[in-house]
Amino acid sequence: MLSVFDQGPPPPCPAPFNLAAHVLAGAAGRADKVALSVLGPARSDDWTYARLETAVRGTGTGLLRAGLNPGDVVLMRLGNTVAFPIAYLGAIAAGLVPVPTSSQLTEPETAAMIAELSPAAVLRDPTIACAGHPRQIGLGALEAMRDLPPCDWAMGDPGRLAYVVYTSGTSGRPRAVAHAHRAIWARRMMVDGWYALREDDRLCHAGAFNWTFTLGTGLMDPWAIGATALIPEPDTDISAIPGLLRTHRATIFAAAPGVFRKMLQDRPRLDLPDLRHGLSAGEKLPRTLHESWRAATGTGLYEAYGMSECSTFISSSPAHPARGDALGRPQTGRRVAILGADGKAVPKGQAGTIAVHADDPGLMLGYLNAPEEMGQRMRGPWFLTGDQGAMAADGQITYLGRDDDMMNAGGYRVSPVEVETVLAAHPGIEQAGAAEVRIRDGVGIIVAFYTGPAALDEGELRAYVEGRLARYKQPRAYLHLPALPTGANGKLLRRALPACFEAAKS
Numbered sequence: 001m002l003s004v005f006d007q008g009p010p011p012p013c014p015a016p017f018n019l020a021a022h023v024l025a026g027a028a029g030r031a032d033k034v035a036l037s038v039l040g041p042a043r044s045d046d047w048t049y050a051r052l053e054t055a056v057r058g059t060g061t062g063l064l065r066a067g068l069n070p071g072d073v074v075l076m077r078l079g080n081t082v083a084f085p086i087a088y089l090g091a092i093a094a095g096l097v098p099v100p101t102s103s104q105l106t107e108p109e110t111a112a113m114i115a116e117l118s119p120a121a122v123l124r125d126p127t128i129a130c131a132g133h134p135r136q137i138g139l140g141a142l143e144a145m146r147d148l149p150p151c152d153w154a155m156g157d158p159g160r161l162a163y164v165v166y167t168s169g170t171s172g173r174p175r176a177v178a179h180a181h182r183a184i185w186a187r188r189m190m191v192d193g194w195y196a197l198r199e200d201d202r203l204c205h206a207g208a209f210n211w212t213f214t215l216g217t218g219l220m221d222p223w224a225i226g227a228t229a230l231i232p233e234p235d236t237d238i239s240a241i242p243g244l245l246r247t248h249r250a251t252i253f254a255a256a257p258g259v260f261r262k263m264l265q266d267r268p269r270l271d272l273p274d275l276r277h278g279l280s281a282g283e284k285l286p287r288t289l290h291e292s293w294r295a296a297t298g299t300g301l302y303e304a305y306g307m308s309e310c311s312t313f314i315s316s317s318p319a320h321p322a323r324g325d326a327l328g329r330p331q332t333g334r335r336v337a338i339l340g341a342d343g344k345a346v347p348k349g350q351a352g353t354i355a356v357h358a359d360d361p362g363l364m365l366g367y368l369n370a371p372e373e374m375g376q377r378m379r380g381p382w383f384l385t386g387d388q389g390a391m392a393a394d395g396q397i398t399y400l401g402r403d404d405d406m407m408n409a410g411g412y413r414v415s416p417v418e419v420e421t422v423l424a425a426h427p428g429i430e431q432a433g434a435a436e437v438r439i440r441d442g443v444g445i446i447v448a449f450y451t452g453p454a455a456l457d458e459g460e461l462r463a464y465v466e467g468r469l470a471r472y473k474q475p476r477a478y479l480h481l482p483a484l485p486t487g488a489n490g491k492l493l494r495r496a497l498p499a500c501f502e503a504a505k506s
Contacts, residue, residue, distance in 0.1 A: 002345040003338035003352065003391035010333035013185040013361055016155035019162045020056060020093040022184050026226045027053040035223055038082060039204075039244045040233045047082070052223075055146035059090025060154075062145025066137060070095030070154055072120035073164070075113060077130040078139070079103050080208040080234040085219050087123050087142055092162055092181075095154030099164045099176075102412075103128050103210055104470040109174075113166065116176060116369060158182035158361075164368055165212055167308035167413060174418070176368035177308050186362030187221055187311065193331025194304045194315035195252065195279060197227060202274075204230035204245055206238070206255035213282055213411065216311065217254050238262045242270050249274040256282035256411040257442065260293055260301065270296045277302060281312060282411025284399055286442030287325050303327055305399060307385055308413070309364045310356050314397050322396065329395040334360060338391045343379035351400055354389040355382035405494045407436035407446050409472045414446065416494055419475065422468045426461070428452050433484050434475065435497035448475035449497050455480035479504055 027035075031050035038045040047055075068074065074096050078084045080103065091098040099117060101110070103125075111131035114122075121135040123142060130136075162181040166174045191197045195217075205218025209231065222229045230248055232241060238259055245253055250272070257280055263270070278293060278301040285303040293301040305327045306312030314336065316328030330336040335357035337345045346352040356363060358381045366374040377384050388400035407414045416434040423432035433449040448461070458478050465474050485496035 001348045001393065003348050003350065004335075004345045005330040005337070005391065005395045006335045006357075007332060009335070009359055010186065010189065010361055013158040013182040015158050017158035017181050017185070018093065018095075018153045018155050019181040019184045020060075020089040021153040021155070023089060023220045023224050024049070024053050024056060025224070030226055033226070034228050036082065036219070036229045036231065037248060038231055038233050039236070039248055041240065044248065045082075045233075049223075049226075052086075054150065055086045056089045057093055057150030058146045058148040059086055059142065060094035060151030061148040062142070063091060063096060063137075064094050064151060065148070066121070066141075068094075068096055068120055071097065071161075073097045073099060073117050075110070075117060075119040075122045075130075075133075076100045076210075077103070077110065077122055077124045077128045078210060079125045079128055080210055081125075082209060083125070083139060083142060084209040085215060086146065088163075088215065089220075090145070090151075091123075093153055094151045095156075097161055097163060098123075099166075100210060100212060100215065101166060102470055102472070103208075104472060105129065106467055106470060107131050108468060109470060112174075113176075117164070156181075158185065159365075161365060165308050174415075175370065175373070178365040178368045180361075180365055182361040183311065184220065184224070186360060187216060187224075189331040189333045189362075190217075190221065190304070190312060190315065191225060192317065192319070193334075194302060194312065194317050194328075195221065196277070196318045197222065197225060197252065199226040201227040201251045201276075202230055202249055203227055203252040203254065204232075204241075204248070204250040206232060206241060206253070206259045208234070211411075212308070213254075213256070217279065217281070242267070242272065245272050245275060251276050252279060254279040254281075256280065257285050257289055258283075258410055261289055261442070264289075264292050264296055267296060272297055272299070275299050277318060279304070281306065283408045283444075284442075289442055305354075305397075307387075309385075310360060310383070311362050313356055313360065313362065314354075323392075324398075326392070326396040326398045327389075329397065336391075336397070337382055338389055338397070339379055339382060339384065343382070348391050348393055351388055351390045353403065354385045354387050354397065354399075355379065356385065357381055358383055405435075407434065408444060409436075409446055412472045414473050419446065419448065419465075419469065419473060422465055423448055423450060423461075426450075426456075426464055428454070428456050431484050431492075433492050433494060433497050435494050435501075437477075437498045437501045445476040446474070447477045447479060447497070447501055449479050449481055449484060449500060451481055451484060477501070 207214035316322035
């Protein structure tokens with residue numbers, strides 16, 4: 001049997017359609033229900049569905065009154081506050097195209113984005129780094145918009161551009177990934193295929209408001225079915241999260257594996273009587289961590305696999321737990337295959353590249369300003385993820401690693417070329433390499449390797465990259481080598497770099 005999981009095409013997205021309208025479609029019928037609680041140590045800041053919809057649609061009106069027009073691109077440089085999802089949905093409600101970005105990005109990184117996107121405006125928290133732009137709408141102005149009359153939902157073709165997110169590409173330059181309004185419709189397949197989410201759930205997400213994992217799993221998906229989202233206030237220490245989960249009666253908890261790992265440190269038991277299960281994504285979940293979570297809480301921990309280009313489409317769930325080290329199986333409605341080098345599905349049990357069908361409504365429209373790259377990723381009707389996997393007879397897929405040398409830092413995919421480009425510009429460095437190095441089971445860090453006349457002060461190197469790379473892209477260790485490993489053609493062998501790190505430690 002071939003490695004193809006195909007239960008037919010997914011249900012078509014309704015038309016006309018608007019992503020924000022879909023997320024808040026049930027707001028009128030549950031006006032007084034709490035949609036969002038921002039959790040603090042003393043109290044929570046509660047947003048009812050009525051208050052949330054008013055703020056979103058008022059923001060849409062304010063953006064239009066500010067002179068923006070449907071179809072305009074707006075770059076989001078906002079911090080970890082509720083202003084982020086309100087501005088995001090408000091822009092989409094009015095037909096604008098928001099570009100959410102990490103608050104950790106530096107001024108030079110945002111300058112490159114502005115040059116590529118030519119945004120009509122930047123939505124700006126003045127405390128967040130950003131290159132210059134002639135039209136900036138400040139945080140105070142955005143907050144004032146919430147009380148304006150509601151904008152009309154900008155309805156239209158579900159396949160039209162809705163938003164853009166950035167991801168690192170194998171070329172080393174972050175790629176602008178363009179998504180359609182229908183992407184939110186595709187996320188319905190996660191409700192049963194991963195979350196087991198119900199209207200009466202209280203889903204807590206440990207991530208920041210301005211992380212796309214939080215934006216989707218922690219906010220929009222619960223709101224789309226009428227559940228309550230719980231988000232710890234900014235700068236909440238991970239050690240405080242178990243208490244918040246217990247106090248606010250969270251029924252589902254979502255986070256990256258690193259958060260679960262820190263929560264379990266020195267805690268053989270976690271008393272969470274209302275919790276049904278946990279959700280993990282962002283990087284591979286070690287089996288040992290899953291087992292530790294179950295022992296501490298008595299609940300399951302369910303993993304999902306996806307990417308910026310297609311969100312999550314393979315997952316385990318309470319109805320279909322993962323077996324052994326497998327990720328889980330494709331969600332119902334997804335069409336997934338494991339392809340060989342010839343672009344054809346390999347026999348089940350054989351390794352190949354994980355691919356998702358082109359008709360998936362969650363698949364990106366393409367890379368903005370680089371349409372040829374979409375074509376390079378296609379093999380017939382299949383989009384290549386660039387990751388290796390193997391499909392068992394029952395459809396469960398085991399993740400076998402990346403085939404493009406991409407690194408993973410706390411759930412963010414980071415290109416080694418981007419890191420190497422910054423390091424190579426240092427006057428004391430002749431050649432640079434970067435790789436993800438496993439320092440213990442399930443924990444990896446970005447390590448920089450370099451050659452030059454002499455070893456450089458590590459503190460000086462850290463200071464050098466701080467103003468040039470977002471924090472999650474910055475190496476956590478630096479190693480001076482007499483020469484970097486190369487192949488017969490002289491190209492850097494990044495996969496040999498972790499062994500150099502191990503050798504240096506011994």
